[in-house]
Each structure stands twice: as C-alpha cells, then as structure tokens.
Amino acid sequence: MLEVDVKNMRQEDIAALIREADGEPLTLKSCMGQRYIGCGMKNVNLTLTGTPGNALGAYLDGGTIRVKGNAQDAVADTMNNGKMYIDGSAGDALGYAMRGGKIFIHGNAGYRAGVHMKAYGDIQPVIVIGGTAGSFLGEYLAGGTIIVLGLNREKEPITGFFCGNGMYSGRIYLRTDEKPVGLSEKLLMRKIDDEEKKSVIAPYIEEFSKEFREDYKKCMDGTFIVIEPNPKNSYKELYAAVS
Amino acid sequence: MRCNLIPSRFKVIRDNEACVSCRICVRECSYGVHSYDEEKKTLKADSTKCVDCQRCVSYCPTGALSIVLNKNTFRPNAEWSCDSLKEIYRQSESGGVLLSSMGSPVKSIPRYFDRILLNASQVTNPSIDPLREPMETKVFIGSRPERIERDERGRIKDNLPPHLELDTPILFSAMSYGAISLNVHKALAMAAKELGTYWNTGEGGLHEDLYKYGDNTIVQVASGRFGVHSRYLSAGAAVEIKIGQGAKPGIGGHLTGAKIIGDVSRTRMVPSGMDAISPAPHHDIYSIEDLRQLVSSIKEATGYLKPVIVKVAAVHNIAPIASGIARSGADIISIDGFRGGTGASPVRIRDNVGIPIEVALASVDQRLREEHIRDRVSIIASGGIHNSADVAKAIALGADAVSIGTAALIALGCHLCASCHTGKCSWGIATQEEELTKRLDPEKGAERLVNLVHAWTREIQEIMGGMGINSIEALRGNRLALRGVDLNEKELQVLGIRYAGE
Numbered sequence: 067m068l069e070v071d072v073k074n075m076r077q078e079d080i081a082a083l084i085r086e087a088d089g090e091p092l093t094l095k096s097c098m099g100q101r102y103i104g105c106g107m108k109n110v111n112l113t114l115t116g117t118p119g120n121a122l123g124a125y126l127d128g129g130t131i132r133v134k135g136n137a138q139d140a141v142a143d144t145m146n147n148g149k150m151y152i153d154g155s156a157g158d159a160l161g162y163a164m165r166g167g168k169i170f171i172h173g174n175a176g177y178r179a180g181v182h183m184k185a186y187g188d189i190q191p192v193i194v195i196g197g198t199a200g201s202f203l204g205e206y207l208a209g210g211t212i213i214v215l216g217l218n219r220e221k222e223p224i225t226g227f228f229c230g231n232g233m234y235s236g237r238i239y240l241r242t243d244e245k246p247v248g249l250s251e252k253l254l255m256r257k258i259d260d261e262e263k264k265s266v267i268a269p270y271i272e273e274f275s276k277e278f279r280e281d282y283k284k285c286m287d288g289t290f291i292v293i294e295p296n297p298k299n300s301y302k303e304l305y306a307a308v309s
Numbered sequence: 310m311r312c313n314l315i316p317s318r319f320k321v322i323r324d325n326e327a328c329v330s331c332r333i334c335v336r337e338c339s340y341g342v343h344s345y346d347e348e349k350k351t352l353k354a355d356s357t358k359c360v361d362c363q364r365c366v367s368y369c370p371t372g373a374l375s376i377v378l379n380k381n382t383f384r385p386n387a388e389w390s391c392d393s394l395k396e397i398y399r400q401s402e403s404g405g406v407l408l409s410s411m412g413s414p415v416k417s418i419p420r421y422f423d424r425i426l427l428n429a430s431q432v433t434n435p436s437i438d439p440l441r442e443p444m445e446t447k448v449f450i451g452s453r454p455e456r457i458e459r460d461e462r463g464r465i466k467d468n469l470p471p472h473l474e475l476d477t478p479i480l481f482s483a484m485s486y487g488a489i490s491l492n493v494h495k496a497l498a499m500a501a502k503e504l505g506t507y508w509n510t511g512e513g514g515l516h517e518d519l520y521k522y523g524d525n526t527i528v529q530v531a532s533g534r535f536g537v538h539s540r541y542l543s544a545g546a547a548v549e550i551k552i553g554q555g556a557k558p559g560i561g562g563h564l565t566g567a568k569i570i571g572d573v574s575r576t577r578m579v580p581s582g583m584d585a586i587s588p589a590p591h592h593d594i595y596s597i598e599d600l601r602q603l604v605s606s607i608k609e610a611t612g613y614l615k616p617v618i619v620k621v622a623a624v625h626n627i628a629p630i631a632s633g634i635a636r637s638g639a640d641i642i643s644i645d646g647f648r649g650g651t652g653a654s655p656v657r658i659r660d661n662v663g664i665p666i667e668v669a670l671a672s673v674d675q676r677l678r679e680e681h682i683r684d685r686v687s688i689i690a691s692g693g694i695h696n697s698a699d700v701a702k703a704i705a706l707g708a709d710a711v712s713i714g715t716a717a718l719i720a721l722g723c724h725l726c727a728s729c730h731t732g733k734c735s736w737g738i739a740t741q742e743e744e745l746t747k748r749l750d751p752e753k754g755a756e757r758l759v760n761l762v763h764a765w766t767r768e769i770q771e772i773m774g775g776m777g778i779n780s781i782e783a784l785r786g787n788r789l790a791l792r793g794v795d796l797n798e799k800e801l802q803v804l805g806i807r808y809a810g811e
Binding site: 105106178235305 | 399400402403404405406407408530532533534535537538539540542574575578579580583584585586588592593602603605606609610611655
C-alpha cells in the first residue's frame with residue numbers, strides 16, 4: 067500500500083497523487099487542513115491521518131475514504147456514491163444535499179448535517195453518526211436515512227434545535243426515547259418496533275460497529291425513535307393561485 | 310346560491326356568424342374554457358377559467374374568437390384598485406400566499422431602459438455601415454489575467470483562465486427542466502449551438518438526450534442540487550452557482566409534484582409525484598468565504614477547465630455583494646434584475662423585492678472599476694431585456710453580455726398569461742403534460758430562437774455602426790454613448806450617465 071506524508075503538500079499536488087493512484091489503496095499521512103481531498107473523484111481508496119480540510123470528498127462519485135481522525139466542514143457535500151468512514155468527529159454541513167452513498171461518523175457531527183439529502187429509486191443515501199448531531203440535523207430532508215446513536219451521551223439530548231425542520235421525505239432515526247428539543251409540530255415522531263429496528267437500521271449499525279470496533283449490542287440497545295414528515299402537511303396548501 | 314366575489318378577468322367573445330363549430334378551440338384550450346353542447350349543438354365558453362393565453366384565438370380557423378377584458382368594474386377608487394380588492398377576496402377565502410408567474414407586471418417601477426437614449430455619430434466621427442464593413446459581435450466572458458506574462462525567451466505565456474466564447478452577446482437564461490418542457494430545452498440547446506452561444510439548464514439537471522449539446526450548455530447548481538453529479542458538472546461549458554433570481558430574491562423554489570413525472574423525476578433524481586423544494590439559501594454558503602469554497606470545489610471537481618458563474622438577484626447592496634463574488638474566485642457574475650421571469654413566485658416577492666437591472670448593473674460596474682477588479686470577472690445582465698436596444702444599453706452600462714429568458718419563451722409562443730404555475734401551459738412550454746408538450750416542435754422552436762437572436766444581432770450591429778463603434782468590446786461600459794430623459798439627478802448619478810442635451 068502506497069503511503070505518502072502530505073503534511074507540507076499543497077492541495078493540487080495531493081489531487082494529482084490521488085489521480086495517479088487510480089483506485090489503488092493510498093494512505094495520506096499527516097493531513098494539515100488541505101481542502102477538497104477526493105473532490106469529484108470516483109473509485110478512490112483513501113486512508114487519511116491527521117486532519118483533512120473542508121469539502122473532503124465533495125461530489126464523491128464512488129470508492130472509499132477513511133479518516134483516522136477528525137474531519138472539518140462540508141464533508142461529502144453533494145456526494146453521489148461511495149463510502150466515507152470518519153473515525154472521529156465531522157464539522158458543519160456534513161453530507162449537504164447528498165444523493166447517494168454512505169457516511170459513517172464515529173464521533174459527533176456539527177450543525178446542519180444531512181441538510182436536503184435526497185433519494186431516488188434504489189439510490190438511498192445513509193448517514194450514521196455515532197455520537198451527537200448539532201442543530202438543523204436533516205433540515206429539508208427529501209429522502210434517505212439519518213441515524214444518530216448518541217453513544218456515551220445517555221442523559222443529555224443527542225440532537226440540537228430544529229431537528230428535521232421542513233423535511234418532506236426520508237427518515238431520521240435517533241437512539242433515544244426523548245423527543246428532540248422543539249421538534250416541529252409538522253413532523254411525526256414514533257418509537258420503532260424490533261421488526262423495523264432489525265430490517266431497516268440494523269445493517270447500517272452493524273457496519274458502523276464493525277468499522278469503529280464498537281459493541282454492536284450496545285449500539286442497538288435501548289429505544290429508537292423515528293422522525294418522519296406528516297403527509298397531511300403538503301406545501302400546496304400554502305398557496306392561492308392568481309392568474 | 311354561491312356568491313362569487315371575484316368576477317372573471319376576461320371575456321371570451323365568439324362571433325357566431327363566423328364560427329363553424331369545428332371545435333378546435335375545445336381541443337386547444339388546456340384550461341377547459343371551451344366546450345361543445347351536444348344537445349344544443351353549440352359551442353360554449355366559461356370565461357371564468359380563461360387566462361387569456363390566446364391559444365384558441367391563434368388557432369381559430371375563421372377568426373371567430375377574441376378575448377377581451379371583462380368590462381365589469383368595481384366602483385372606481387383612487388386608493389384601492391380593483392386588483393387590490395380581488396387579492397383580498399382571494400386571500401380571505403383561501404388563507405394562502407398569492408402565487409403567480411413570469412416577470413412583474415408592476416407599472417409603478419420605471420423601466421429605465423426606456424428612459425435611456427443611445428448616441429450616434431454625426432460629422433465629427435464617421436458612422437460605419439455594418440453591411441459593408443466588419444462589425445464584431447463576438448465576446449469572450451470569464452476572468453481576464455491581470456497582466457501579460459512572458460517566459461524566459463520573451464514569448465507571451467498563455468495564462469488565460471477558461472472562458473466562454475459567444476458569437477453574439479446574448480445567452481439564454483436558466484430555466485429548469487420541470488418548470489419548462491423537454492422540448493423547450495431541446496429548442497434552446499439546438500438554437501444555442503447554431504448561434505454560437507449558450508443555454509442554461511436551470512436547476513433541474515440535464516436530460517440524457519441533451520448531453521450532446523454540452524459545449525453550448527451552462528449547467529446550474531442551485532440550493533436543491535437537483536440532478537447534480539460529477540458527470541453533470543463536467544457536461545457543460547461552464548457551471549453556474551445560483552444564489553438567487555430576480556423574480557424572487559431571497560426565497561427558494563418549489564416545483565409541485567404534479568410536474569415531477571417521468572423523465573423530470575429521473576433527471577432531477579427525486580421520486581415521481583413528490584414536491585421538489587429548493588431551500589432559500591444554500592446551507593453550505595453562509596459567507597463569501599463559503600462561496601469561495603463552493604466555487605473552488607466545483608473547479609476542483611471539473612479539473613479547472615470550466616469558468617464558474619455566480620448568479621444573484623439584483624438587490625439593494627448588489628455592488629458590495631458583486632465585489633465579494635469577484636473575490637470568491639468566480640469568473641462570471643450573472644445579475645438578474647427585478648423584472649426577471651419565473652415559473653412560479655409569490656406575488657408579493659415578485660412585485661416588491663429587488664431593484665431594476667439597469668441601476669444594479671451600473672452600480673456594480675462602477676464599484677468593480679473603483680476597486681480595480683472589473684477584469685477579474687465578466688458580467689451577464691438579465692431581467693427585462695425586451696429587444697436589441699436594451700442589449701446595447703445594458704452593455705453600455707457595463708455588462709459583458711445579457712441573457713434572455715422571457716423573450717426566448719415569447720419567441721416560442723408564450724403570451725405571458727402568467728399561468729406557468731398551473732402546469733397547464735397551452736403553448737406546451739411550462740408544462741409536463743404530454744398532450745401539451747408535443748405542441749412545441751423543438752426544431753421549429755429552435756429556428757424561431759435563431760431568427761430572433763440573428764435579428765437582434767443585426768440590429769446591435771446597426772446601433773454600433775451608427776455610433777462609429779465596430780466591436781462589442783468598445784461598447785462595454787461606454788456610458789458616454791448613453792443619455793437619460795425623464796430621470797432625476799440621483800438616478801442619473803447611479804446610472805452614471807448624463808441628461809439628454811448635456
């Protein structure tokens with residue numbers, strides 16, 4: 067496996083390295099905030115140490131990116147396909163408008179994670195966050211699945227304010243039995259049964275626990291709630307047409 | 310008995326002597342106005358449903374039909390117009406936000422283009438006859454290098470950033486697949502190719518069949534990011550980040566599920582029948598620095614081969630906003646004025662938010678010049694370009710090129726009935742109903758668009774020739790070519806032009 071220390075490297079040189087590797091496994095050591103790593107690429111097989119900068123894997127179109135540490139803002143912006151594993155926390159605007167692929171965050175995610183994520187046919191994006199998520203989680207959600215486990219955060223809320231505001235499709239699963247703070251009245255919230263737990267979220271949680279060496283049983287333990295849009299609240303009702 | 314507070318706006322008049330009961334009107338009207346009474350063997354019209362799209366009038370073989378304004382008048386009141394009353398009736402009935410489409414019909418905001426006059430040469434410098442002498446309408450838009458660089462042997466280095474090459478300074482504005490039909494997109498794409506200019510996908514993605522027009526396509530990335538993936542980003546000649554549009558600055562978009570069917574759903578990559586919401590802001594852009602990041606990530610994803618356009622609505626602080634955009638790494642700023650059209654907009658936003666393109670353009674051009682960054686970006690102006698004289702005036706006020714949306718749709722048959730949001734466009738433009746979309750033949754449509762832009766280009770050549778100018782470059786920002794009438798001193802100052810006679 068090719069390993070390169072990129073501590074003092076500029077982002078364009080890193081991009082050239084990744085293109086050269088052409089899908090072969092590549093480890094970039096000691097990232098120092100370089101932006102746009104793996105941006106718009108497909109078929110990458112990257113392992114990063116240190117801290118990659120903003121817009122990591124934006125428009126990612128396939129392959130795998132693993133970060134052995136924290137990531138910054140706008141990770142996987144408009145991601146289309148592929149997998150991203152972050153063995154640490156991610157900054158704000160994680161997976162903005164993401165339309166495909168899977169993201170696993172071991173730690174926490176900042177504000178605005180999964181905003182306007184959408185799905186089409188069998189292309190179903192997934193975000194799993196092991197820790198907690200900041201405010202505006204899944205705002206405008208238009209499809210796909212967001213799971214927040216809140217590991218090691220048993221007493222305080224695991225999401226911030228405005229969870230799922232304006233969402234009109236997709237689902238947000240939270241491992242808690244508490245209603246998110248100030249949950250919009252336009253959204254529906256219910257506890258899920260074991261059947262849904264097993265069939266819908268278990269495969270993702272299994273992948274999460276394997277990747278990050280967490281105890282699967284512990285991750286699945288306890289109550290899960292799901293937040294969904296209320297089909298009765300159509301945007302159509304807001305308008306009065308004039309000619 | 311049901312009381313109807315809102316009388317119909319139009320009346321359908323049928324000349325029964327001329328009418329041959331062929332029922333073409335019944336077939337052509339998509340709003341269900343005309344019907345045939347089998348018992349009485351006569352044609353009827355329900356004027357309350359009429360939007361005055363003129364489809365039946367245009368297709369009536371005997372000219373028996375006309376649509377007129379309903380003469381019924383509310384008691385005249387200088388303070389309260391008839392329309393104000395109707396709006397209140399409508400809202401008190403439904404509780405809804407008033408929704409309409411196309412550009413603002415508000416009269417009280419001046420159309421500055423109509424108060425600006427162009428210059429011509431007399432005696433002191435010769436005018437040029439474009440029929441006999443070369444007249445350059447080609448423009449290059451994109452960022453220009455700040456200085457010429459030479460290699461060690463003194464040869465000029467090619468340090469020109471990627472740019473767009475237009476044979477005429479007129480592009481087609483962004484209109485999304487979903488808001489308008491695939492046939493309209495086809496017509497725009499074919500026309501752009503023929504004309505050596507560009508059309509713009511809008512934010513609904515690019516249909517598979519149109520990837521072949523990529524060299525003449527601008528692909529748009531808006532807050533909804535519909536249909537955006539790396540192949541899409543690389544498919545066009547440039548990528549446009551849409552922040553806002555003139556018809557509805559500061560608010561998002563909402564394409565109703567009814568229009569998201571079949572290929573629209575596939576192209577946007579959202580499930581059929583589900584509403585598609587474009588959030589008001591891009592939630593990954595909260596500052597100029599964030600914008601810079603999106604511009605850079607798009608450049609990174611497209612290998613630094615394509616210029617990036619940032620489109621904004623003309624709003625109060627447009628000059629500093631444009632300055633920020635110019636510093637964000639964008640190559641082109643597209644500014645859409647108050648009168649820009651749309652497939653659907655809340656009426657109050659459309660008619661009250663933003664500023665006219667003429668003043669926005671002048672103040673942006675001035676500001677960028679003062680900051681010595683005018684060459685970093687090109688400017689595309691839109692929102693109320695009605696004819697070739699408006700194009701010339703916009704360029705003289707500081708635009709590198711203009712884009713036309715409403716004018717292009719009118720060329721395809723649009724009659725400005727402002728009913729795009731109903732999805733029932735009888736001209737087959739702003740609809741996805743198959744019966745209606747097939748009314749527009751893309752090849753014939755393209756021909757009409759080509760004719761229109763050719764005609765305007767010839768007129769622009771005449772205008773420039775009369776001024777003694779032989780290239781668009783020499784007209785750009787040339788405000789001495791303009792004079793104002795019926796404008797106050799402040800307006801003249803903002804526009805940066807003198808009064809007629811000065």
